[in-house]
Amino acid sequence: MISSNLLAIFYLISGVLFILALRGLSSPETSRQGNLFGIIGMAIAISVTIFSVGNFSTGFLYLLILMLIGGSIGAFIAFKIPMTAMPELVAGFHSLVGLAAVFVAISAFLNPEVFNLGSSGNIKIASLIEMSLGAAIGAITFTGSVIAFLKLRGIMSGSPITFFGQHYLNLALGLVLLGLIFYLCKTQVETWFWMIIIFSFLLGVLLIIPIGGADMPVVISMLNSYSGWAAAGIGFTLENTALIITGALVGSSGAILSYIMCKGMNRSFFNVILGGWGAVDQSSSNKSKEQKPVKSGNADDAAFLMKNASSVIIVPGYGMAVAQAQHALREMVDALKKNGVKVTYAIHPVAGRMPGHMNVLLAEANVPYDEVFELEEINNDFANCDVAYVIGANDVTNPVAKSDPQSPIYGMPILDVEKSKSVLFVKRSLSPGYAGIDNDLFYRENTLMLFADAKKMTEEIIKNL
């Protein structure tokens, strides 16, 4: 047994270590050390909690066994998961945090004496509010993340599912939830508590189904944020500093990432959350299907162009992840560098299915991170570059975003690919991207379309270099 004051100090220390863990991520050099801080913080929090409970009988044995089981599953997944599956892994992990929060809240509700929250049927009002908020947000995180996981994994279609009155239904559900929390506090009846959890599960599903595949970066960041708020809610209930600090950190981290992603698409947060973007605009793209001349080429042409260029910028997108083309891409770049070509990479903030998705894939393929640049850093370089190699990106290169105020993507920051002397665009067909609009770039004088799978085309080019 250790005193509660000492315990609180230890929790504070873990909280500080978690802050340092995030601080480390400001540069790749310090990031590994940061992760170590995070691990130490977690180890401290877990060990002091076990000591504070001071129950080393059979229960402790079960605890060790269960942690071992969970830990082995986690470790197994962490080592086996391919880097391209990172978005669904993160979504899956969020769902676990959400569900764990729900379980802890249930446990606290059923056995409040253990946490000093009063007695069953007579729990402190403040604690009731905190635990029901924690449980509700946790439940929304759980089902929402499960839906996001299914969509990212391709088990469920990535297209938005919308129906009439959807947003009003969600609003109504939200109000019902608030009402239930109110009645729970007033009556302390267990039924209300279970209803809160069930309604929150339902709300989590309904919130995520209308959001389409390419908006997943926002969804994942948002769920990340929710899992933080759920942890903070439980932290207030359990009067635990480590949980409160961590919840606040994770909550604001997810919120900032959502903001960055929304800004990358020039859309408001609510516009994304209310969903159904891709579904609405498909009709308008179909009617403007006039025949425009397109220049298409083969790997030989592409190899010739790039070999004779002095600088090449690679623009990767989700298509590269789907085709697993990152390793082939890196080989191509190596071959080009041998020919004295200067090669850099340009990453749009919303490229891929989660924040930083492309960077991880390139890192996996051993691309040094100081050759990879963000939109603002590199956008001016396109004007001086000979070839832009667009692999698996589409909407983020569409010049319409700058020229046509009617376009749904108008105002979205794009990579100025069209300014480079020539553009090589690897794509399987001329079909529009996620936004459902035609890419003007396909029909430009300086664009050469390479119709093929991203990986196969890149491999072909290597052969021709």
Place this chain on the structure above:
Amino acid sequence: MEIDPFIFRLSIFILSIFIGYYVVWSVTPSLHTPLMSVTNAISSVIIVGAIIAALAGKNGNIFDTANIFGFLAIVLAAVNIFGGFLVTQRMLSMYKKKTKDKK
């Protein structure tokens, strides 16, 4: 008049949000994916609640419904802790600089 301890916790919460805000803005965009996996790992500190829920039973009985939920939460959080930190470690070990990588 004494201040309710809740206010202290609220202060910690609000200040931590601000710390989170500034710290996360300083995270380089290329590390946003590891940021998500590491925040996921640290939010599993909810395991401390699960441990108390599981082990501190009424009259020493640890197989009450409340305890069972605690044990379940321990498994879920453990998956996250190990999975989250290890996958972050694996990702971060891939980020290399040009100079180091020269063959």
